[in-house]
Amino acid sequence: MEYRKLGHSNLEVSAITFGAWAAGGWMWGSTDRNEAIDAIKASYDVGVTSIDTAPIYGQGVSEEIVGEAVKGYSRDKVQILTKFGMRWDLAKGNLAMHSKNNEGQDIDVYKYAGKESIIYECEQSLKRLGTDYIDLYQIHWPDSTTPIDETFEAVSKLIEQGKVRFAGVCNYDAAQMAEAEKTLKLVSNQIPFSMVNRGVEEETVPYCIENSKSILAYSPLERGLLTGKITSDYKFQDGDHRAGHPHFQPDFIEKTNKLLDQIKPIAEQHSASLGQLVLKWTIERPGITIALAGARNAEQAVQNAKAIEIKISKEELKTIDDLVNAF
Template sequence: METRKIPKTDLNLSAIAFGSFASGGWAPSEKKAATEAIRASYQMGITTFDTAPIYGLGETETVIGEALKPFPRDKIQIMTKFGLRWIYQKGTYFRSFINFDGKKVDIYRYASKESVIEECENSLKRLNMDYIDLYQLHWPDETTPMEETFEGIQRLVEQGKVRYVGVSNLTPEQLDKVEHTFPVVSIQMPYNMLDRKIEEEIIPYCIEHDTALIAYRPLGAGLLTGKMSPDIDFSRHDTRRGHPNFTPENIRKANKFVDSLRPIAQANKVSVPQLVLSWTLNRPGITCVLTGAMNSAQAIENAKAANIKLSKKDTNAINTALLESGF
């Protein structure tokens, strides 16, 4: 597996990283499959694992920690986040969802100094680890001054509990403000063939400032797999339910685009998701790509995407298909 260095650090990330958004809050059999997916990823050369307290309301970090326990800690890069709380109704209201117990949970963006320190301590306990390699602000909290948030982060760095600090889901203006407050080394943003908004400002910013860019949702939360039916009925727990990207019309449009990729994938003897991951991984400014897996088979397929070498002809064909798709 290719590794890519985060500038200004000694942290090398696997080109394909494991994203654990869906690896928590499941039935025991599904947790077992998630554990197998995480371990299969490591066996395939994926050493970078991304999580967050909000995933599974803490449960996902526990799953990650238990799954990675057999492997050498110094061979693994753990990336988790802070700034979304479901315990305190403070800060900025973010959203609500129905958890697997049928209870409504309200989420707030909250990143006070005390909250940040508490979140880190809780994450370390759930992960059963002594330090976090990359600690990322999940979403900005407009009610807390950046200086206060990163005063808490500075303490965690001084204590050796956090090695490096990144951000996620920030505008260029917010990113610039953070840069004047604290030296962050990365930003995590959604990026895929159907969502390329960050090409306008974020990617040029990262290239200019030598900041690592970690791409999440590379398969468009399923839209780019070609396996989603326009008639799909998302469960009430699914964050895609009611989202404008997942209307029947948009799913049909995405499926039509995916159909145009199939001949290119077949010619390269890869799956469409592997083709999509490879394209994303090799876009300018991208350091690594986060992708999840529901089981070990998916994890193995994802990891193999790092080894795909697309020709210039293939890349041009994909870009032409994108232009013609209307996305």
């Protein structure tokens, strides 16, 4: 595995980081707790020391699973990345979405990052994770109802108390990052990035490069689309959010699979899967520090981690870049 520092910090994370959204089951149709724990442990065994989770993933379930999975490890050997600012148990801030929890009950999710709320959320996360500190604490989505300085003053307080080591953001644009920086030094921004979703390269990626902020690319496999295993007649489980997503409509799937067919020979040359090649391409992109990759079971987790082993040439990277640019 390869390890990379986040921003100006001394926090080193694995270039392939375990993304634990699907582990929580919420919006993914279901979860198997034991398989999710096994997946995290199998990842760790092949060098994936960093896990990214959030309270909203399964309304606490994902964090509990992460806590259980890392219980036996020396705490300084794993990096726990979690988030705050999405409340399903408090109707405050901006309504983000109407949803259903893992039991099928209706819930309303709010983007809210008020000071007291953050302090409360951190305590809950620490309990679920079974730890006394969080390595990277990230606001999950911008909250337009709370001044940015109030939010990051709360995070500063948590850093002073030793409950949080470093602060990051998710889904922030360059202007929001600059505003947050007036209160607290950020180390990273977690943003969506994939071969078929590159909007962040226009403004946010250049800002992060210029200001030495790390980028944690989420959905680099575009929620499984870039593995080549999704066909235009694919049937999703009940509760799987992908069924209604624009990238999972037959035309887009077909277009994507044509792109994947063109890069497949490069994957085959390296005895790699398409998913592995896509992950490797992602962490070779300018400004991208790590790729977050989710896995439902141990086998998928190990395959994701092994993407790091692909020795891809400059010529091959250029070939893939040209194909992606033409997409």
